[in-house]
Amino acid sequence: MNSALGVNSIRFVLLLLIQVVICSHINFLGYINPYIYIIFIFLFPIREDRLVLLLTSFLLGMFVDVFMDSGGVHAAASVFLAYARPVFLKTSFGMLYEHQSVKFSNTDLGSLITYVTLGTITHHLILFSLEVFNISSILLILKKTLFSSIFTIILCILIIVLFSRNKK
Amino acid sequence: MQQIINFVIKNKTFLLFLFLFSICLALTIQSHSYHRSKFINSANALSGGVYGTVNSIDKYFDLEQENEILAEENKRLKEQLFNSINSENNTVIDTSISKKNYRITIADVYKNSYSSTNNFLTVNKGKNDSIKQDFGVITSKGIVGIIDNTSKNYATVLSILSKKSRINVKLKNSNHIGSLTWNGKSPEFVQLIDVSKFAPVKAGDTIVTGGQSSIFPKGINIGSIESFETDISGDTYTIQVKLFNDMTNIGTVYIIENKDRDEILKLQNSSNE
Numbered sequence: 001m002n003s004a005l006g007v008n009s010i011r012f013v014l015l016l017l018i019q020v021v022i023c024s025h026i027n028f029l030g031y032i033n034p035y036i037y038i039i040f041i042f043l044f045p046i047r048e049d050r051l052v053l054l055l056t057s058f059l060l061g062m063f064v065d066v067f068m069d070s071g072g073v074h075a076a077a078s079v080f081l082a083y084a085r086p087v088f089l090k091t092s093f094g095m096l097y098e099h100q101s102v103k104f105s106n107t108d109l110g111s112l113i114t115y116v117t118l119g120t121i122t123h124h125l126i127l128f129s130l131e132v133f134n135i136s137s138i139l140l141i142l143k144k145t146l147f148s149s150i151f152t153i154i155l156c157i158l159i160i161v162l163f164s165r166n167k168k
Numbered sequence: 169m170q171q172i173i174n175f176v177i178k179n180k181t182f183l184l185f186l187f188l189f190s191i192c193l194a195l196t197i198q199s200h201s202y203h204r205s206k207f208i209n210s211a212n213a214l215s216g217g218v219y220g221t222v223n224s225i226d227k228y229f230d231l232e233q234e235n236e237i238l239a240e241e242n243k244r245l246k247e248q249l250f251n252s253i254n255s256e257n258n259t260v261i262d263t264s265i266s267k268k269n270y271r272i273t274i275a276d277v278y279k280n281s282y283s284s285t286n287n288f289l290t291v292n293k294g295k296n297d298s299i300k301q302d303f304g305v306i307t308s309k310g311i312v313g314i315i316d317n318t319s320k321n322y323a324t325v326l327s328i329l330s331k332k333s334r335i336n337v338k339l340k341n342s343n344h345i346g347s348l349t350w351n352g353k354s355p356e357f358v359q360l361i362d363v364s365k366f367a368p369v370k371a372g373d374t375i376v377t378g379g380q381s382s383i384f385p386k387g388i389n390i391g392s393i394e395s396f397e398t399d400i401s402g403d404t405y406t407i408q409v410k411l412f413n414d415m416t417n418i419g420t421v422y423i424i425e426n427k428d429r430d431e432i433l434k435l436q437n438s439s440n441e
Binding site for chain 2: 017031075080
């Protein structure tokens with residue numbers, strides 16, 4: 001229990017720092033940035049209380065907002081992702097999730113990709129809708145969501161796979 | 169009563185979610201109105217400190233470019249100085265004696281963004297350096313934005329690359345005015361709207377700040393006209409302006425305080441009433 005707390009705290013701080021110092025300033029092709037801090041929400045222990053997940057996601061999003069001067073958009077998207085996480089877990093892992101025995105370090109890659117993809121697209125769609133905040137720019141929202149999602153998904157999968165293999 | 173408590177306990181996750189989500193939404197909506205991002209901004213000790221550390225490492229990589237920009241500005245100022253001495257024959261206006269309207273502070277940019285729809289910069293000067301809201305921010309090439317929030321040592325700048333900002337500008341070769349806005353697409357181009365159809369608009373013409381805003385001094389370069397079209401009603405031009413500034417690469421900025429601003433605003437308010 002204590003080690004899980006430690007691992008998650010370190011992950012929280014590290015992902016936040018990497019996000020605000022490096023990832024928010026990549027601006028690939030002018031506007032495409034990966035938002036890798038959501039790995040924290042993806043990998044949060046399943047058996048933990050969901051209230052804790054909601055609160056920590058809110059805090060994480062808020063910190064990112066403070067660094068990026070973006071009001072509350074990251075916090076809103078993170079809280080929504082945290083709340084909707086069980087749905088994504090159920091669709092991508094199926095029975096494994098029902099038995100509460102999902103281990104992110106040794107699931108098959110296909111389910112992991114489904115899980116990360118669903119979560120990322122939801123998160124980014126809310127993020128960019130709130131950021132642009134103008135329904136007439138729906139094309140801009142969709143364009144930003146699509147390209148940033150691709151970037152984020154690739155990075156997230158790489159990071160999750162690389163670091164879970166290490167622990168074996 | 170019992171039922172209410174039961175209901176709360178049963179739905180506690182959903183209720184917490186609703187509570188947090190509405191806080192976020194409130195903050196988001198607040199941040200979309202001008203000058204309202206009071207609580208969530210990067211002008212605080214924590215984010216300022218982190219960005220400061222990164223900047224102190226980062227700026228060494230741009231030193232060469234920074235030097236070039238400075239040398240270029242130096243050259244231009246020298247040219248201006250020598251030309252004015254020659255043309256006006258010893259009647260040089262000594263700015264150190266005449267009343268100074270504008271105070272200039274130099275600041276380092278700690279954070280710059282240009283990819284979202286409302287962009288902010290963070291600079292390392294704040295209340296301790298008497299920086300206040302609504303001071304103008306420029307570089308040697310053109311304007312950058314307007315000070316939005318300040319803390320003790322840091323300030324955030326609302327970039328001209330923002331849907332919220334509207335800056336009063338004019339054409340350099342006539343006195344036709346318009347407002348500078350941004351459509352959120354490319355950081356190279358901003359849009360100039362509400363220019364009268366009688367204005368002599370030509371591609372390549374220069375756009376400068378108008379004197380009306382009381383934030384920027386008159387005549388600071390902004391950009392050149394790339395293309396233009398009349399809007400739907402046919403009364404005004406909408407002009408694409410290519411910025412002289414590279415908004416994606418800003419190292420050092422000048423913050424301008426207009427000392428007469430209060431007086432101007434007071435006068436304008438009293439004549440409005």
